[in-house]
Amino acid sequence: MTDTAMSGPASFADAGRTRDPGAAPLTTADGLPLKAALRRSQRRLRLQAVLLVLPLLLFIFVTFAIPIAMMMSRSVQNPEVSEFLPETAAVIDDWDGEGLPGEEVYAAMARDLATGQENNTVGRVTARINREIPGARGFMLGTAREAATLQPPYKEAMLAANKGWGNERYWRLLKRETRSITPAYYLLALDYEYDSNGAIVKRPENYQVYQPLFLRTAWMSLVITGLTILLGYPVAYLLASLPLRTSNLLMILVLLPFWTSLLVRTSAWIVLLQQQGVINDLLVFSGLLGDGSRLRMIYNQTGTIVAMTHVLLPFMILPLYSVMKTISPSYMRAARSLGASNFRAFVTVYLPMTIPGIAAGTLLVFILAVGYYITPALVGGDSGIFISNLIAENMRGTGAQVRLAAALSTLLLVGVLLFYWLFNKIVGVDRLKFG
Amino acid sequence: MIASPNGHQNGNVGAGDASYVRFENVQKSYDGESLVVKDLNLDIPRGEFLTMLGPSGSGKTTCLMMLAGFEPATHGEIFLNGHPINNLPPHKRGIGMVFQNYALFPHMTVAENLAYPLKVRGMSKAEIETRVKRALDMVELPRMAGRRPAQLSGGQQQRVAVARAVVFEPDLVLMDEPLGALDKQLREQMQYEVKHIQERLGVTVVYVTHDQTEALTMSDRVAVFNDGRIQQLSSPQALYEAPTSSFVAKFIGENNVLSGRIASIEGDTCRVELDGGGTVGAVPIAVQGIGSRTSLSIRPERVVLDPGPDVPNGLDGVILELIYLGDHIRVRMDVAGNDEFIVKIPNGAEMRPLERGARVRLGWRTRDCRALDPVG
Numbered sequence: 014m015t016d017t018a019m020s021g022p023a024s025f026a027d028a029g030r031t032r033d034p035g036a037a038p039l040t041t042a043d044g045l046p047l048k049a050a051l052r053r054s055q056r057r058l059r060l061q062a063v064l065l066v067l068p069l070l071l072f073i074f075v076t077f078a079i080p081i082a083m084m085m086s087r088s089v090q091n092p093e094v095s096e097f098l099p100e101t102a103a104v105i106d107d108w109d110g111e112g113l114p115g116e117e118v119y120a121a122m123a124r125d126l127a128t129g130q131e132n133n134t135v136g137r138v139t140a141r142i143n144r145e146i147p148g149a150r151g152f153m154l155g156t157a158r159e160a161a162t163l164q165p166p167y168k169e170a171m172l173a174a175n176k177g178w179g180n181e182r183y184w185r186l187l188k189r190e191t192r193s194i195t196p197a198y199y200l201l202a203l204d205y206e207y208d209s210n211g212a213i214v215k216r217p218e219n220y221q222v223y224q225p226l227f228l229r230t231a232w233m234s235l236v237i238t239g240l241t242i243l244l245g246y247p248v249a250y251l252l253a254s255l256p257l258r259t260s261n262l263l264m265i266l267v268l269l270p271f272w273t274s275l276l277v278r279t280s281a282w283i284v285l286l287q288q289q290g291v292i293n294d295l296l297v298f299s300g301l302l303g304d305g306s307r308l309r310m311i312y313n314q315t316g317t318i319v320a321m322t323h324v325l326l327p328f329m330i331l332p333l334y335s336v337m338k339t340i341s342p343s344y345m346r347a348a349r350s351l352g353a354s355n356f357r358a359f360v361t362v363y364l365p366m367t368i369p370g371i372a373a374g375t376l377l378v379f380i381l382a383v384g385y386y387i388t389p390a391l392v393g394g395d396s397g398i399f400i401s402n403l404i405a406e407n408m409r410g411t412g413a414q415v416r417l418a419a420a421l422s423t424l425l426l427v428g429v430l431l432f433y434w435l436f437n438k439i440v441g442v443d444r445l446k447f448g
Numbered sequence: 449m450i451a452s453p454n455g456h457q458n459g460n461v462g463a464g465d466a467s468y469v470r471f472e473n474v475q476k477s478y479d480g481e482s483l484v485v486k487d488l489n490l491d492i493p494r495g496e497f498l499t500m501l502g503p504s505g506s507g508k509t510t511c512l513m514m515l516a517g518f519e520p521a522t523h524g525e526i527f528l529n530g531h532p533i534n535n536l537p538p539h540k541r542g543i544g545m546v547f548q549n550y551a552l553f554p555h556m557t558v559a560e561n562l563a564y565p566l567k568v569r570g571m572s573k574a575e576i577e578t579r580v581k582r583a584l585d586m587v588e589l590p591r592m593a594g595r596r597p598a599q600l601s602g603g604q605q606q607r608v609a610v611a612r613a614v615v616f617e618p619d620l621v622l623m624d625e626p627l628g629a630l631d632k633q634l635r636e637q638m639q640y641e642v643k644h645i646q647e648r649l650g651v652t653v654v655y656v657t658h659d660q661t662e663a664l665t666m667s668d669r670v671a672v673f674n675d676g677r678i679q680q681l682s683s684p685q686a687l688y689e690a691p692t693s694s695f696v697a698k699f700i701g702e703n704n705v706l707s708g709r710i711a712s713i714e715g716d717t718c719r720v721e722l723d724g725g726g727t728v729g730a731v732p733i734a735v736q737g738i739g740s741r742t743s744l745s746i747r748p749e750r751v752v753l754d755p756g757p758d759v760p761n762g763l764d765g766v767i768l769e770l771i772y773l774g775d776h777i778r779v780r781m782d783v784a785g786n787d788e789f790i791v792k793i794p795n796g797a798e799m800r801p802l803e804r805g806a807r808v809r810l811g812w813r814t815r816d817c818r819a820l821d822p823v824g
Contacts, residue, residue: 346518347551349538351565352616358539361564365555 081426088419091195093141094187097134098125102191105184114184119168126153127160141413145186145207152177182209198413198420223403223421227428230400233318234382238329240322241378242371245329249370252330253337267330270323279391282320286311286392312394320392325381329374332445336370373445376436380429400425467491467527468652469515469620474524476510484510486676488524492654494619497646499655501663502673503699511673512622512656517541528620539568544613544621544651548628550605552597558584558608559593565616583611586645603634610642614649621646623655627662639665660700664688672696688747692733694820697745704751704789705823706744710735717814720744724785728761729814734821741822746812748778748790754800755811762811765789767804777802783810 039047095102100121108114129135135157143150152175156163163170171178189211200206200213204221208214215221248267252260270278285291288307296302310316344366348358386401393402400421407418436442469492476485485507492498500508513519515526517538525532533541552561562580571579584590587607597605606626613621626642627635643666646653657663663670664684671681672695680687680696691697698705708722710732718732720742728744735742755762768787769780776794779802783789791810793802802808 341549341551343547343549343551344553346516346538347545347547348553348564349518350516350541350543350545350622351612352539352542352568353564354539355537357568362553366553 084419085423087416088198088423089194089196090416091190091193091197093138094190095193097129097138098122098187098191100125101187105188105191108184108188110185110188113168113179113181116166116168118184119171119178120165123156123160123163123167123171126157127163130157130160137412140411142183142186142190144413146180146183148177149180149183151175185209185211198416199424201417202420202424223400226398226400226403227424230383231428233314233397233399234379234385237318237321237325237382238375238379240318241326241329242374244322245326245333245374246367246371248326249330249333249337252334253340254342264334267327271327275387275391278324279320279388282316282323282392283311286316286319311392312397314393314397316392316394317389317397317399320388321382321385324388325378328377328381332373332377333367333370336367336373340366368440369444372436372440376433376442376445379432383429383432384425466493468494468496468529469654470527471511471515472525472527474511474514474521474526476507476514476519477522483522483676485514488678490671490678490681492652494652495650497643497653497655497666497668499657499663499667499670500673501657501660501670501699503658506673507676508656508671508673509624512624512654515654516543516545516622542616542618542620544616544618546609546613546621546623546626548625550597550609550626550629552605552608552612554597556596557593558589558595558597558600561597561608562612562615565612569616579615583615586614586648587611587641602630603638606630606638607641610645614645614651617649618651620652620654623653625657626655627657627659635659635662642666664700672699674699690733691745691818691820694734694743694745694823697818697820698823702748702790704746704748704783704786706746706784706786706789707822708742708744710738710740710742710819713738718819720819722763722784724783726763726784728763728817730817730819731815732819735819742819743821743823745818745820746816748792749794750816751791751810751812753779753791753793753802753808753810755809759811760814761817762809765808765810767802767806767808770802770804781808781810 041047041050098121101118104117104121105114108118126135129138135154139150139153139157142153156171156174156178159174163174177183189207197207201216202223204216204224205213206216248263252263252267255263283290287293288309290311292310293302293307297304297307302308310319340363344362345358348362349355353361383399384401385399386405389397389399390402390405393399404418404421404425407414407421410418433442469490471488471490474485474488475483477483488507488511500511502508510519514521517533517536521534525534527533528541528543552558553564556564559580562583563576566576566579580593581590584593587610589604589607589611592600592604592608597608600608609626613623623642627638630638639662655663655666664687667684669681670684670687672679672687674695680692682690687696687700691700694705697703706722706724706728708720708728711719711721711727713719713732713735716731717729718735719727720730721727722744730742730744732742752759763783765781765783767779767781769778771778771780774795776792779791779793780787781789781791
């Protein structure tokens with residue numbers, strides 16, 4: 014459509030040129046170049062189009078693009094050392110990192126501590142460093158209190174005041190952390206860290222939280238996506254083949270999860286799935302299960318998968334339905350008249366024709382699932398939470414935790430974009446049909 | 449044996465040739481309250497091109513769907529080559545079918561579409577290749593094998609659909625208004641092509657359409673459907689020349705209707721008193737007897753203006769409208785109370801000038817006027 018619209022005027026121009034090679038470009042009756050006249054006549058239309066979408070563009074820019082950019086910039090920020098120890102930061106760059114730094118670094122530190130004590134900002138930087146070198150907070154605050162009375166040479170005075178000032182690791186850390194941009198939060202988000210020598214190493218096994226959680230989030234989202242396909246496909250087929258009146262009624266049932274309050278829905282799942290709940294009671298009552306071996310189906314992965322499959326099912330059914338609606342029954346009939354059994358006709362003809370719907374549904378459900386927060390938080394327990402739950406938890410914490418949360422969110426965003434890119438490569442997004 | 453595309457070679461010819469396809473007391477209802485097909489009995493001999501013609505809702509497509517196996521018959525039995533097929537699923541009937549919207553699989557190329565029925569039958573790759581090539585040559589699209597259906601024009605898609613329906617050499621091919629989506633010129637061309645393919649392959653074709661021209665030009669026999677019944681089953685010529693009911697006379701071609709009452713019957717002619725005055729002779733076809741009401745049917749091209757003494761039926765008419773159509777002139781007249789009376793006058797050398805409002809004498813031969821069941 015666009016192709017022909019674009020090539021139309023161009024080919025006319027070409028035709029004009031071939032008819033009279035070397036002649037001037039076509040002009041309107043009053044001698045204006047045709048292209049200029051065309052542009053002028055369409056300028057107003059283009060302006061109108063831009064004006065129409067301008068409010069939305071502004072809205073998206075303010076409420077979407079800017080916050081995301083801010084979040085991403087926050088994930089690499091490392092302001093403490095450079096902001097609250099400015100003089101030290103300025104001179105420590107010249108230190109080669111071997112042994113202890115020289116007098117001028119100690120002197121700068123003494124001045125910074127005095128200023129920090131005066132402005133009450135010393136606590137922030139000590140907290141930041143204490144996380145990496147436990148105990149640093151103590152001697153820094155101690156020296157800060159006496160900073161005003163310290164006499165040169167500062168190096169000796171400070172070493173005398175506390176032997177923590179002789180810790181080489183401490184100074185190397187400081188040198189590293191003067192940079193105002195750091196990948197530390199990304200490393201942490203992937204369960205890596207700087208060791209005492211500043212090399213990037215894997216965190217100890219029992220501290221590895223985020224990487225397994227990322228993997229679990231992706232894995233469970235895939236399971237949920239698969240389940241929505243399995244459950245949604247027959248429903249969508251039924252919807253598409255029923256007469257409109259009946260299918261409208263069924264469609265309302267499909268959309269019901271959207272219209273039910275989240276809490277009502279969740280408490281329904283709890284009533285149904287808990288160990289003293291309806292399903293367990295029925296299983297015990299029917300003798301399939303001993304009273305002692307009631308199943309745990311909520312506050313774990315099962316709970317998350319069941320509840321999220323239910324919530325996300327419409328996002329699979331709707332694109333599938335809209336694709337199936339357009340597939341005339343004559344295709345299946347044609348396949349059958351050509352000799353294919355029902356099953357073969359379905360696999361070779363119907364299924365391939367619904368792939369745009371499956372793909373669109375998969376994209377929607379998977380991306381929604383990966384970022385899901387509320388349902389895993391309510392029914393996920395410990396083993397069924399997603400990465401977004403940890404992001405939310407970190408969001409409520411200190412400055413460093415917020416930056417970690419920002420790093421985690423950015424990684425999640427990159428993951429989703431990667432998935433989208435991969436998906437586009439394999440399926441082709443222009444083939445999708447969302448509804 | 450029915451599943452085999454070449455069932456007739458297996459020796460069961462006796463049952464097959466006179467009535468290769470047989471509908472026996474077939475009835476069909478979708479809702480349990482009304483019958484869409486009312487007591488259908490039909491025999492189709494091998495090699496015949498039979499058209500089911502009728503207005504929409506007349507039951508013709510339902511009959512086709514029952515024959516293909518997509519709709520079960522509510523009552524009665526359908527036979528194919530002498531065997532009942534009511535309980536045979538569509539894919540085992542070995543019937544080729546061309547659908548209204550072609551139903552070419554959009555995710556396959558033309559060659560893959562044609563190969564589909566062959567692959568399903570487990571043919572070897574080489575065999576499939578030669579057959580697909582032959583089929584493409586037959587419909588004159590040898591270079592389109594690699595294209596997708598969406599890249600073809602309507603006429604090309606139509607040909608591929610026909611090729612796919614015959615590529616596995618079925619003995620019976622069903623066509624459900626296959627030319628309905630084409631423009632007029634292409635439709636006429638395709639009519640001949642489909643007919644030629646049918647003649648060359650010798651297959652039996654059951655063709656459904658609501659277009660009477662299509663039915664007349666292609667068919668060996670035409671079954672005119674209305675209201676769930678076959679109104680008339682005969683050759684195109686008989687259908688046009690000798691309709692047996694007012695519905696068929698009106699549905700096939702142009703037709704002038706004059707209402708009246710039977711005054712007398714003598715042998716194979718009768719006299720009819722027209723409501724608008726005058727008495728004319730006619731051939732009694734579907735009349736109840738003397739005194740009963742009837743509708744006369746006269747084809748516009750059988751009416752003569754200024755009839756000579758040898759034409760026994762004369763009436764006076766007033767010319768209301770003249771339409772010049774090149775090879776002939778259509779004259780709309782008021783004749784015996786019917787102001788939609790059409791006369792076609794060939795544009796011959798001896799034609800005399802006509803004027804609107806002029807009063808002319810017109811007439812027809814008795815055998816061209818058929819007394820049928822009364823309308824309205």
